[in-house]
Amino acid sequence: MALRNSHPKYSRFRFDAGSLSLNFAATVRHRGAQPRDLLTMPEMLEKWFHLSGLEVFEISLIEFRDAILLREAIHDAVRSIILGKKPDGSDVELINRAAEFPIAVPQFHPGFDRVVWETKHPLKACLAVIARDAITLMGGSDRLRLKMCGSGSCRMLFVDQSPANRRRWCAMSICGNREKIRVHRQRKQSPS
Numbered sequence: 514m515a516l517r518n519s520h521p522k523y524s525r526f527r528f529d530a531g532s533l534s535l536n537f538a539a540t541v542r543h544r545g546a547q548p549r550d551l552l553t554m555p556e557m558l559e560k561w562f563h564l565s566g567l568e569v570f571e572i573s574l575i576e577f578r579d580a581i582l583l584r585e586a587i588h589d590a591v592r593s594i595i596l597g598k599k600p601d602g603s604d605v606e607l608i609n610r611a612a613e614f615p616i617a618v619p620q621f622h623p624g625f626d627r628v629v630w631e632t633k634h635p636l637k638a639c640l641a642v643i644a645r646d647a648i649t650l651m652g653g654s655d656r657l658r659l660k661m662c663g664s665g666s667c668r669m670l671f672v673d674q675s676p677a678n679r680r681r682w683c684a685m686s687i688c689g690n691r692e693k694i695r696v697h698r699q700r701k702q703s704p705s
């Protein structure tokens with residue numbers, strides 16, 4: 514199957530959550546209202562990896578399910594932290610286990626003209642990269658910058674990298690503007 518960046522299925526991916534693991538969690542859109550999973554089959558995950566700078570080919574259905582389980586564990590754990598709760602033990606265990614797998618090692622290509630990333634299991638190595646990102650994000654000082662988009666129909670998780678740490682929206686150009694328009698319309702409809 515030919516996959517192109519411009520394909521509408523893939524243009525909905527978000528890569529602006531502020532971290533690799535949260536970009537992964539953002540492959541389910543509109544978690545607040547009607548969740549929409551952008552990864553419904555292994556080919557879509559392959560494409561997401563590719564666009565994230567990770568390469569995995571021919572992901573099996575079992576591997577695909579493992580990836581989705583990790584995604585949901587990361588989402589739920591981060592959400593718990595944002596809500597001031599302790600993450601679920603089973604989510605923490607799943608993320609820790611995924612992080613244990615050795616990540617790919619750079620090796621010289623015999624022609625010395627490029628790098629070859631060696632791993633015994635490409636999918637597990639990629640999931641380990643994502644899980645490690647999630648752990649350092651949740652366990653480090655950035656945990657104080659973890660946010661959930663203020664739009665009830667979005668709820669995307671993101672890292673607030675603004676100096677004041679007061680961002681409310683996943684992106685001003687998306688949910689922030691929508692909210693501005695909504696408030697403006699409300700004011701027009703009920704003039705005081």
Ligand SMILES: [Zn+2]
Nearest residue numbers: 662667683688
């Ligand atoms: Zn949003």
